[in-house]
Amino acid sequence: MTSKSDSGHVKNVANFEDLITFCQGYGATYNPAKEDLKLSQLVAHYEEADTVLNELKLGKTNFDIATNERRIAFADIKTLSTKILNAFTVLVNSDLAIADAKIIINKIQGKSSKKIAKDTMPSEDEVVTKTNSTSQLSYDRQIDHLTSLVQLLEKYPTYSPNEYTLSIKGLQEKLTLLKSTNTNHINSYTAYNNAMIARNRILYNTDIGLVKTSKNVKQYVKSIFGATSPEFKQVNRVEFKKYRL
Secondary structure, rough: OOOOHHHHHHHHHHHHHHHHHHHOOOOOHHOOOOOOOOHHHHHHHHHHHHHHHHHHHHHHHHHHEEEEEEEHOOOOOHHHEEEHHHHHHHHOOOOHHHHHHHHHHHOOOOOOHHHHHEEEEOOHHHOOOOOOOOOOOOOOHHHHHHHHHHHHOOOOOOOOOOOHHOHHHHHHHHHHHHHEEEEEEHHHHEEEEEHHHHHHHHHOOOOOOOOHHHHHHHHHHHHOOOOOHHHHHHHHHOOOOOOOO
């Protein structure tokens, strides 16, 4: 859904084009000494603003796609970890190894290590301070935990399930997918965020932004035609808003 501010940015750029059209209609009378108020510069400013809005729209689309792809890739990780534990319990005859696997899987599933069997003592690395969340469910942590789990599985040759998705190779492919979708999400957000920064600079910079320039254009038209002139009333009706960024 397009927000009110997003549509407002588009409206500002569209109104700037209207302002340029009015100024072009004044012919040779519109002849500002200030460089950035000349028609050629106004047109260039409009084209730059229009371009950055299109880039921002594309950036938002790519970011949304990357967000969905990452969400889908990570959606089954809790269920997968449960299946791994069940297979590991059957195939590996070691209570200590199973306890180690449970510690990692509890992290993947966001469970406190306190739910581990009482006879299992976590290492110092497993101790979670009160100032940190015990869930550790951020995407990068999920990747880290699954990596640790796969490394544990690799130490036990008897862990060789027939199900490909539970096999070492299958889990390595899953990790590759998780990492790629996470990286793509980060990169797409960076591009999207950079486009927002560019939009804010081009439209709202307090010295050279589109909104500031439109105010100066109106002031110039007022100076040459007068405050009560139809020309000034014409440009003064063109509305521009500054949005909280």
